[in-house]
Amino acid sequence: MSYATQKLAEEKVFKDPVHRYIHVRDQVIWDLIGAREFQRLRRIKQLGTTYLVFHGAEHSRFNHSLGVYEVVRRIIDDIFKGRPEWDESERLLVLCAALLHDLGHGPFSHAFEHVFDLDHEKYTQAILLGDTEVNAILKQVDPEFPQHVSDVIAKTYSNKLAVSLISSQIDADRMDYLQRDAYFTGVSYGHFDMERILRVMRPREDQVVIKKSGMHAVEDYIMSRYQMYWQVYFHPVSRSAEVILTKALHRAKELSSTGYQFTYEPRHFKKFFDSTFSLKDYLALDEGIVMTYFQEWVHEKDEILADLCDRFINRRLFQYIEFDPAKDYRKLTELEQLFKKAGINPKYYLVFDSSSDLPYDFYRPGEEGERVPIHLLMPNNELSELSRSSDIVEAISGKRRTDHKLYFPEDLLTQDGKKKMIKKQIMALLIGKSKT
Amino acid sequence: MLEEHAKIVQFITLAGEVTGRKKLQKMVYIAKKMNFPFQEKYQFHMYGPYSEELTLRVEELCNMAFLTEKMEDKGSYVQYTYTCTDEGRQFLATMESEYPKLDQCIHRLNDKSSRFLEMVSTLLYFNTLDREAQIEKLHVVKGKLNFTEKEVEDAFAFIEELQGCVRA
Numbered sequence: 001m002s003y004a005t006q007k008l009a010e011e012k013v014f015k016d017p018v019h020r021y022i023h024v025r026d027q028v029i030w031d032l033i034g035a036r037e038f039q040r041l042r043r044i045k046q047l048g049t050t051y052l053v054f055h056g057a058e059h060s061r062f063n064h065s066l067g068v069y070e071v072v073r074r075i076i077d078d079i080f081k082g083r084p085e086w087d088e089s090e091r092l093l094v095l096c097a098a099l100l101h102d103l104g105h106g107p108f109s110h111a112f113e114h115v116f117d118l119d120h121e122k123y124t125q126a127i128l129l130g131d132t133e134v135n136a137i138l139k140q141v142d143p144e145f146p147q148h149v150s151d152v153i154a155k156t157y158s159n160k161l162a163v164s165l166i167s168s169q170i171d172a173d174r175m176d177y178l179q180r181d182a183y184f185t186g187v188s189y190g191h192f193d194m195e196r197i198l199r200v201m202r203p204r205e206d207q208v209v210i211k212k213s214g215m216h217a218v219e220d221y222i223m224s225r226y227q228m229y230w231q232v233y234f235h236p237v238s239r240s241a242e243v244i245l246t247k248a249l250h251r252a253k254e255l256s257s258t259g260y261q262f263t264y265e266p267r268h269f270k271k272f273f274d275s276t277f278s279l280k281d282y283l284a285l286d287e288g289i290v291m292t293y294f295q296e297w298v299h300e301k302d303e304i305l306a307d308l309c310d311r312f313i314n315r316r317l318f319q320y321i322e323f324d325p326a327k328d329y330r331k332l333t334e335l336e337q338l339f340k341k342a343g344i345n346p347k348y349y350l351v352f353d354s355s356s357d358l359p360y361d362f363y364r365p366g367e368e369g370e371r372v373p374i375h376l377l378m379p380n381n382e383l384s385e386l387s388r389s390s391d392i393v394e395a396i397s398g399k400r401r402t403d404h405k406l407y408f409p410e411d412l413l414t415q416d417g418k419k420k421m422i423k424k425q426i427m428a429l430l431i432g433k434s435k436t
Numbered sequence: 437m438l439e440e441h442a443k444i445v446q447f448i449t450l451a452g453e454v455t456g457r458k459k460l461q462k463m464v465y466i467a468k469k470m471n472f473p474f475q476e477k478y479q480f481h482m483y484g485p486y487s488e489e490l491t492l493r494v495e496e497l498c499n500m501a502f503l504t505e506k507m508e509d510k511g512s513y514v515q516y517t518y519t520c521t522d523e524g525r526q527f528l529a530t531m532e533s534e535y536p537k538l539d540q541c542i543h544r545l546n547d548k549s550s551r552f553l554e555m556v557s558t559l560l561y562f563n564t565l566d567r568e569a570q571i572e573k574l575h576v577v578k579g580k581l582n583f584t585e586k587e588v589e590d591a592f593a594f595i596e597e598l599q600g601c602v603r604a
Contacts, residue, residue, distance in 0.1 A: 119477060155480045156562075158576045325438055326500035329527060332437050352437040356492035372482050402496040 035133040043286035049241035054185035067176035072098035085203040097152035107287040115249040160206040189227035192220040240317040248308035264296035319410035351407040442531035462553035
């Protein structure tokens with residue numbers, strides 16, 4: 001028996017709050033879960049700074065990755081198996097891609113990528129193809145197997161159906177994270193009937209389609225995406241925490257470039273500041289390490305770095321107002337000048353944040369140049385784009401809703417002391433508008 | 437603080453008008469690959485490199501009335517054309533956003549068809565591979581578009597022309 005087809009003597013199960021059980025029979029999958037690069041995902045939270053708003057949101061990318069694997073396993077073993085459009089020889093490849101699709105995420109993924117100009121997808125590929133335990137396991141299947149797994153995750157693999165299971169507008173990734181994030185945040189949005197959706201999924205040459213009878217379950221899923229974005233993923237307080245985290249990392253990077261002598265030397269970050277880091281350096285980082293630095297940097301001599309770290313550690317977040325850039329963009333220059341006069345560095349303490357800074361892929365019904373829409377399989381065997389049949393989806397898809405906020409440290413601007421009049425002037429400009 | 441928005445407004449202003457969302461996506465991607473400082477993250481999708489960030493940023497700019505989006509029903513699909521508004525030009529005047537050579541690069545891109553730019557951007561997406569592997573990958577991910585040898589040659593020549601224009 002080859003390594004690719006080798007089964008465990010007994011099925012292993014992981015207890016899971018979303019899918020009840022995650023079932024593992026394949027030796028390859030079991031070995032990958034044990035690899036150090038996969039275990040690292042236990043130390044990276046799925047929702048970054050969201051735990052500072054929804055205290056339950058401490059779940060990790062490890063939980064989510066197992067969840068995506070389980071959803072794909074159910075689709076291909078319970079629904080697709082035996083159907084002529086599904087190539088059973090792709091089974092292990094798709095399971096591995098599902099399990100490993102988030103392998104390259106760094107600590108506090110979005111903020112970290114932003115500051116150091118990184119792309120987690122590139123690091124997923126680097127881990128799959130580099131000198132790693134994961135690569136060694138995959139190579140035992142076939143020397144070309146790591147590249148194929150990488151191609152499925154990068155969406156450049158020849159079998160588009162295999163790709164669409166993990167990455168499409170209705171895929172295992174979203175079906176897991178919506179439910180998992182809803183469960184751990186404790187919100188009542190995000191729930192939908194996944195069992196029903198799985199039962200009505202059908203494989204086609206290039207994509208997964210949904211039987212017409214399952215349309216209402218898919219409507220529920222689309223609504224969940226919409227609500228979770230505005231209620232959880234783009235929550236303004238969570239964004240405030242991310243703004244502070246990003247600015248603290250920027251400050252540390254800037255200090256390093258000016259030769260500042262840190263009391264607590266940023267050994268783990270040094271090569272990131274200089275852009276000379278290796279894959280090994282990348283894998284050595286996790287959120288525990290970032291938090292350790294932040295705890296120590298609270299005592300740095302640099303007041304900005306110390307303050308930003310203290311704000312993040314002790315949840316002293318920035319206040320925010322709704323900001324309409326079309327109407328008020330000129331005020332930004334005025335505010336920046338006033339901040340400088342007040343002795344508050346606007347580069348770190350006045351932050352404009354847009355929905356495009358954290359994009360969420362709203363369902364888009366196949367506009368020109370966009371991604372593949374969700375197709376319903378009609379009783380006459382023809383395909384129909386979802387929003388053409390569903391009034392609910394039509395109502396929320398393609399509708400523009402964008403959001404802009406301005407973040408600032410209200411406590412610094414309202415405390416008594418120096419430059420009181422300037423600070424009052426700033427507050428009048430900010431809060432004279434629409435305090436939320 | 438609105439630098440990334442300003443870069444897109446400037447891009448459309450320099451182009452005059454851009455017809456097609458896919459075309460705009462590919463034009464910005466190719467400019468980014470030519471080292472112009474666009475921050476939008478791209479991933480590979482159905483039509484090649486695609487950035488959700490760019491889609492949202494353009495939507496925001498339309499909502500701000502800095503850009504206009506004209507819709508045209510083409511039967512099986514809707515085509516969108518983007519131009520800069522007077523408000524957009526006023527906004528741009530308040531921002532520092534001068535990128536030498538960007539205009540030449542944009543004009544060359546805008547003269548090309550969406551299909552051609554899809555091929556060029558796909559080749560650039562795989563530019564860590566050698567030329568043969570790039571072509572092989574292009575045919576794997578874009579098999580249905582049946583790009584000819586001549587088209588592929590033209591695409592590579594175009595990439596060199598752009599690189600030369602940026603270097604000059």
